[in-house]
Amino acid sequence: xxxxxxxxxxxxxxxxxxxxxxxxxxxxxxxxxxxxxxxxxxxxxxxxxxxxxxxxxxxxxxxxxxxxxxxxxxxxxxxxxxxxxxxxxxxxxxxxxxxxxxxxxxxxxxx
Amino acid sequence: xxxxxxxxxxxxxxxxxxxxxxxxxxxxxxxxxxxxxxxxxxxxxxxxxxxxxxxxxxxxxxxxxxxxxxxxxxxxxxxxxxxxxxxxxxxxxxxxxxxxxxxxxxxxxxxxxxxxxxxxxxxxxxxxxxxxxxxxxxxxxxxxxxxxxxxxxxxxxxxxxxxxxxxxxxxxxxxxxxxxxxxxxxxxxxxxxxxxxxxxxxxxxx
Numbered sequence: 001x002x003x004x005x006x007x008x009x010x011x012x013x014x015x016x017x018x019x020x021x022x023x024x025x026x027x028x029x030x031x032x033x034x035x036x037x038x039x040x041x042x043x044x045x046x047x048x049x050x051x052x053x054x055x056x057x058x059x060x061x062x063x064x065x066x067x068x069x070x071x072x073x074x075x076x077x078x079x080x081x082x083x084x085x086x087x088x089x090x091x092x093x094x095x096x097x098x099x100x101x102x103x104x105x106x107x108x109x110x111x
Numbered sequence: 112x113x114x115x116x117x118x119x120x121x122x123x124x125x126x127x128x129x130x131x132x133x134x135x136x137x138x139x140x141x142x143x144x145x146x147x148x149x150x151x152x153x154x155x156x157x158x159x160x161x162x163x164x165x166x167x168x169x170x171x172x173x174x175x176x177x178x179x180x181x182x183x184x185x186x187x188x189x190x191x192x193x194x195x196x197x198x199x200x201x202x203x204x205x206x207x208x209x210x211x212x213x214x215x216x217x218x219x220x221x222x223x224x225x226x227x228x229x230x231x232x233x234x235x236x237x238x239x240x241x242x243x244x245x246x247x248x249x250x251x252x253x254x255x256x257x258x259x260x261x262x263x264x265x266x267x268x269x270x271x272x273x274x275x276x277x278x279x280x281x282x283x284x285x286x287x288x289x290x291x292x293x294x295x296x297x298x299x300x301x302x303x304x305x306x307x308x309x310x311x312x313x314x315x316x317x
């Protein structure tokens with residue numbers, strides 16, 4: 001979906017930034033958004049506060065709320081997928097091999 | 112965070128309030144009190160605290176696994192939960208409860224709000240309701256309409272409906288997902304970047 005949306009919008013996102021935080025995603029506010037995701041899922045309260053402030057300054061309050069909502073959604077959906085055994089099928093594995101290599105997720109156990 | 116807060120979309124605040132209220136209702140396999148206890152164990156597990164709730168062993172173990180170890184769950188584990196008394200519809204209910212409280216809490220945490228308090232449980236026995244037309248899937252639980260993330264919780268309609276509402280309001284509806292743009296203040300590529308990173312951290316490549 002990231003690759004498709006970047007193509008559709010004409011934005012050249014670097015997919016490798018999804019798994020390699022040293023890489024700039026080349027998306028407006030991409031780095032602070034990634035910082036916010038990391039902080040919310042694995043960080044401390046102060047790390048979240050710092051990341052939130054940078055995102056707010058970069059994209060404004062409404063977009064920050066949207067970012068929080070997307071993080072929340074995938075905290076839910078990742079658990080649903082893993083806990084119910086939703087796997088990447090052979091066809092999807094083949095058709096997404098190049099994208100998964102770029103994003104650094106070649107070993108995709110789940111869909 | 113209140114409904115009167117003008118800076119958060121009311122569809123979000125309403126959906127989160129409904130999600131919390133749902134926790135306290137009797138479910139398919141669990142009472143309202145047990146559902147709240149399962150959600151409480153999510154918070155304890157996430158905080159690195161030992162289990163404390165008085166729950167049936169299958170429900171407790173499954174709840175904490177979904178909370179902090181979902182990527183390691185496999186068929187053997189789900190079978191184990193069943194062997195210690197948690198039937199498949201009870202397990203799907205647990206997945207629904209834990210995944211939804213994970214969403215609610217992550218949203219609050221991201222914006223610097225306190226996690227909402229749990230509601231008082233509604234008395235009454237479990238409903239026993241699950242969809243008996245769900246078929247064996249390629250996943251760990253029966254599903255309607257084949258194996259897919261969207262139908263993953265359909266064995267228990269309440270669990271599916273709760274997930275579907277939060278997904279559509281916090282992220283995108285199925286129709287909006289098929290459109291290239293974003294109906295939100297955040298661009299679609301930014302939304303997908305966030306989704307991809309969250310999934311990578313959680314070791315889930317959905």
